[in-house]
Amino acid sequence: MPEAPTPRLADDKGRQVSYLRLSVTDRCNLRCLYCDNQMSHRLTHHDVLRYEELLDLMGLAQGLGIGKVRLTGGEPFARRDFMDFLERARARFPDLSLRLTTNGTLLAPFAQRLAAAGVDRVNISLDTLDAANFARVTGQDLYPQVRQGIEACLAAGMRVKINAVAMRGVNDAELPGFLALARELPVDIRFIEFMPMGGAEWHARQVWKAEDILAEAKGLAGLTPLPRDADDAGPAQMFAIEGGKGRLGLITPLSNHFCASCNRLRITSGGVLRTCLFSDRVYRLRPALRHPGLGLPAVERILRLALRKKPVGADLLALRQAGQGVSATSMSSIGG
Known part of the structure; x- marks a missing residue:
């Protein structure tokens, strides 16, 4: 008799997992205000998952029904030989949807290789x-390099999404410029509500809410709401822009959460599983992965056990005290 198929990953609320965010490094060449990247502690070389271990995790994920893997950091290109690793991943998993999130500063020289490796979507923060303002927000004067990365990816035929954390007092005066960019270039401009993450000081007055962005945008451009495409836009509500090549997107983790349809897991570069972005409850995969008598079967058991306790992020947000973060871990360590 043929073997029964391996059951797909699902949590105790019936949410099936089809998407894995896999961080390859906790290091970054920027120091963004909201990312709390000025940590004194960094993972040692020994504690970072080896590329072969990352590939093994990707193979396990695919076998459990995960069809999309997004490689993140820190900044992925800050890790040596990252592009070689990505090409190995494509050769090993030709049917896996491979995507990339990057700050774009080191991206341009690799755009053609990314396209050749079948990375058809790149998210640029x-x-x-x-x-x-870029230098003030990130601590580095590298804005021209990011624009070069965007242009290089578009020239290579890749889909580009620009993710902007929406922050009052930081970029809330720049909506006309972002809309102009989406008119000019075939890019998705996606504003993400500023989340109380990383243990850093956070105030509600800093949040530029999606409803306010949309109201202002409607006064600047003709917008047509588009149906949600879970495979393409994920949690974003997308809008076509009249006369524009690109689109506007709004991601609302605070004002209109999407926890009921959450389909993702996160594994950090240190081999730590996070089932919810807003929870600091984690599950250590690296010891099992490296144990000669345990390995991937044990990792799978941990994944399934962890999913039994996958929380609803909105419930954690509701319990947050004013001015406090909902997670004490920095975004750079989590992998976004």
Whole structure:
């Protein structure tokens, strides 16, 4: 008799997992204000998962029904030989949807190789279109390099999404510029509500809410709401822009959460599983992965056990005290 198929990953609320965010490093060449990247502690070389271990995790994920893997950091290209690893991943998993999130500063020289490796979607974190403001937000004067990365990816035929954390007092005056960019280029501009993450000080007044962005955007451009495409846009509500090549997107983890349809898991570069972005409850996979008598079967058991306790992020947000973060772990360590 043929073997029974391996049951797909699902949590105790019936949410099936089809998407894995896999961090390859906790290091980054930027120091973004909201990312709390100025940590004194960094993973040692020994504690970072080896590329072969990352590949093994990707193979396990695919076998459990996960069809999309997004490689993140820190900054992925800050890790040596990352592009070689990505090409190995494509050769080993030709049917897996491989995607990338990057700050774009080191991206341009690799755009053609990314396209050749079948990475057809690249998310680039860019919170401002002003070079001086970019330096203030990120701590580095690298805005021209990010624009070069965007242009190089578009020239290579890849789909580009620009993710901007929406913050009052930081980029709330730049909506006209972002809309102009989406008119000019075939890119998705996606504003993400500023979340109380990383243990850093956070105030509600800093949040530029999606409803306010949308109201302002409607006064600047003709917008047509588009049906949600879970495979393409994920949690974003997308809008076509009249006369534009690109689109506007709004991601609302605070004002209109999407926890009921959450389909993702996160594994950090240190081999720590997080079932919810807003929870600091974690599950250590690295010891099992490296144990000669345990390995991937034990990792699978941990995944399934962890999913039995996968929380609803909105419930954690509701319990948050004013001015406090909902997670004490920095975004750079989590992998976004």
